[in-house]
Amino acid sequence: MTMTRTLPLSPRRQMAQRALRHRGLILSGAVLLAIVLIAILAPVIAPHDPYRQSLVTRLRPPVWLGGTWQYPLGTDALGRDMLSRLIYGARVSLMIGLISAGVSMVIGTVLGISAGYFGGRVDSFVQYLINVRLAMPVILVALAAVSLLGGSLLIVTMVMGLLLWDRFAVVLRAATMQVRSMEYIAAADMLGATQPRILWKDVLPNVMSHLIVILTLEMAHAIILEAGLSFLGLGVQPPTPSWGLMISEGKELLLFDSWLIMIPGVALFLLVFSINMFGDGIRDVTAPEGRN
Amino acid sequence: MLRYLLGRLGMAALVALTVSVISFGLIYMAGDPAVALAGENATPEIIAQIRAQHGYDRPIAVQYLDWLAHALRGDFGVSPYFKIEVATLIADRLRITMTLGVLGISFALLVGVPMGVLAAMRPNSMIDRAALFIAVVGQAIPSFWFGLILIVLFAVNLGWLPASGADSWKGFVLPTIVLGYYATPAIMRLTRTGMIEVLGSDYIRTARAKGVPPRKILFKHALRNAVIPVVSLAAVQMGFMLGGSIVTESVFALHGAGYLAWQSISRNDLPTMQALILIFSLFYIIFTFLADALNAWLDPRLRD
Numbered sequence: 001m002t003m004t005r006t007l008p009l010s011p012r013r014q015m016a017q018r019a020l021r022h023r024g025l026i027l028s029g030a031v032l033l034a035i036v037l038i039a040i041l042a043p044v045i046a047p048h049d050p051y052r053q054s055l056v057t058r059l060r061p062p063v064w065l066g067g068t069w070q071y072p073l074g075t076d077a078l079g080r081d082m083l084s085r086l087i088y089g090a091r092v093s094l095m096i097g098l099i100s101a102g103v104s105m106v107i108g109t110v111l112g113i114s115a116g117y118f119g120g121r122v123d124s125f126v127q128y129l130i131n132v133r134l135a136m137p138v139i140l141v142a143l144a145a146v147s148l149l150g151g152s153l154l155i156v157t158m159v160m161g162l163l164l165w166d167r168f169a170v171v172l173r174a175a176t177m178q179v180r181s182m183e184y185i186a187a188a189d190m191l192g193a194t195q196p197r198i199l200w201k202d203v204l205p206n207v208m209s210h211l212i213v214i215l216t217l218e219m220a221h222a223i224i225l226e227a228g229l230s231f232l233g234l235g236v237q238p239p240t241p242s243w244g245l246m247i248s249e250g251k252e253l254l255l256f257d258s259w260l261i262m263i264p265g266v267a268l269f270l271l272v273f274s275i276n277m278f279g280d281g282i283r284d285v286t287a288p289e290g291r292n
Numbered sequence: 293m294l295r296y297l298l299g300r301l302g303m304a305a306l307v308a309l310t311v312s313v314i315s316f317g318l319i320y321m322a323g324d325p326a327v328a329l330a331g332e333n334a335t336p337e338i339i340a341q342i343r344a345q346h347g348y349d350r351p352i353a354v355q356y357l358d359w360l361a362h363a364l365r366g367d368f369g370v371s372p373y374f375k376i377e378v379a380t381l382i383a384d385r386l387r388i389t390m391t392l393g394v395l396g397i398s399f400a401l402l403v404g405v406p407m408g409v410l411a412a413m414r415p416n417s418m419i420d421r422a423a424l425f426i427a428v429v430g431q432a433i434p435s436f437w438f439g440l441i442l443i444v445l446f447a448v449n450l451g452w453l454p455a456s457g458a459d460s461w462k463g464f465v466l467p468t469i470v471l472g473y474y475a476t477p478a479i480m481r482l483t484r485t486g487m488i489e490v491l492g493s494d495y496i497r498t499a500r501a502k503g504v505p506p507r508k509i510l511f512k513h514a515l516r517n518a519v520i521p522v523v524s525l526a527a528v529q530m531g532f533m534l535g536g537s538i539v540t541e542s543v544f545a546l547h548g549a550g551y552l553a554w555q556s557i558s559r560n561d562l563p564t565m566q567a568l569i570l571i572f573s574l575f576y577i578i579f580t581f582l583a584d585a586l587n588a589w590l591d592p593r594l595r596d
Contacts, residue, residue, distance in 0.1 A: 127303075128303065128306060128307065128310075131303060131307045132307050132310045132311060132314075134576070134580075135307050135308075135311055135573040135576045135577050135580075136311060136314070136569065136572075136573050136576075137532070137534060137535025137538070137572050137573070137576070138535060139535050139536075139538050139539065140535055140538060140553055140568070140569055140572060141569065143538070143553070143554070143557045144318060144557050144565055144569065145321070147557045147558065147560065148318070148321045149321070220431075220432070224432075224434050227434050227436075227437075228434060228435075228436055228539055231434075231436045231539075232436075232538075232539070232542060232554060233558065234557065234558065244434075247434075247436070247437055247440070251440065254440060254443065254444060254448070255444075255448055258444045258448075261437065261440050261441075262441075265434070265437040265440075265441070268434055268437065269432050269433055269434070269437075272431075272432040272434075273428070273429065273432035276428055276431060276432055277428065280428065
């Protein structure tokens, strides 16, 4: 405390300092960065073609179970290289996470901020929309929609984007209500700022930390949901290397070759866990007083 | 309190009505339902015949009201895949799902509440950190994968429990864990924050000063108050679990309503799909309403 008083840092530098001291944030950030790099560089680093099938080399075990370094993580029932499929699968998961959560973010933010800022009828209407959305189980509606519209990567992504906006709306509504009663909003209003300007320049920046935290949560949610849909056979279609689909394909051989589901499962866990940790870290760094 | 409840009831009714419109609208989502029913290679005459037979030639509003009127009486038509009445089919399957839901939420409460209390007794201690860490880890494990891992471990390697089926109570053990663990972190966190808040309040300090034994303070004074929001969260989670049952029942091949939902969707069985979306949503709406009512009854501050 005495240090900050004699040597005041700007809020931004304080935040940067907290970020650098936050072990969870640094660690999860490093894992995420690695996964993103793997996804981008997939064609360069993947040892084999993730789609190439070969009956001669099917079900080779991973190295630690007596396999060879030619297929470090073994091969699946169609003889495809697990490592290469895993590497390309990172692309599918990250893309789905980013785009779905991005679409949800736009929908949820517009609804949440308008409800919180305008109140009254707008608020009632948004709450009604949130309630309708929450009443219908995500997985059921997503399964039905994908089965009726067809299971392409684009459709799966969009269906999830249109379904996962509820948390954005709920949290941003509450955060905006808090910001709205601040004096700087009244001041901006008195100075003659237009409503779009107030929303964009005064409200949005002040709810941004909430927005980023929910964005990470929903990215993780979308990635798990896609894996679940693909596992049930109504998500991304074969032969796309999706981690959920890899688990689903390995399910048949669960009793004999359990590494087939272990490997993509661990990858999925690592990605989702890092995203959640990263989100938690951002919350700690941007709002240190709200840690409990 | 009555006004608050009436408002909630009105919202619940409105949401239920909207959900019914969406469930009904499903048959038009994939295009012309008559063409879909007729299948490939159907002549225009057959399509027209099916259209007239199912009443698809009437105005959509009339079709909706007709469907709703039948649905309200529990008549959802006949399943084209299972060839029996949808209502009978679902009633039969719902028993397993409800059993699983009750077991799942009990598991979540039995694990989550004690963990939350333990964590709240010493905030930021090792126990607290460990509990929070378990919660974060738990949230990152996909439930279908968790289910498969449990099968490998307990059914295949150890041979203690069956991998699938609902022939005895043993068949419910693994599905209960898979369904319940997902709700556990939220219940644990809410118990923890509630307990920390209550333990810092004046009446707890007074009780301590009077010399009330710590155990009595913890359970009789603190937990009773901290558990109020947890109970309503549990009701909401119970609604979410119906959705989760789709995945869990598929993994363990339990023939409940969740498995039926997956079957009807993959077989394109529209009447069953419609009925299940409506019923699952209604359960959620009823559970959240009960949670609100319970909250208002237990916590007078919420009534205004």
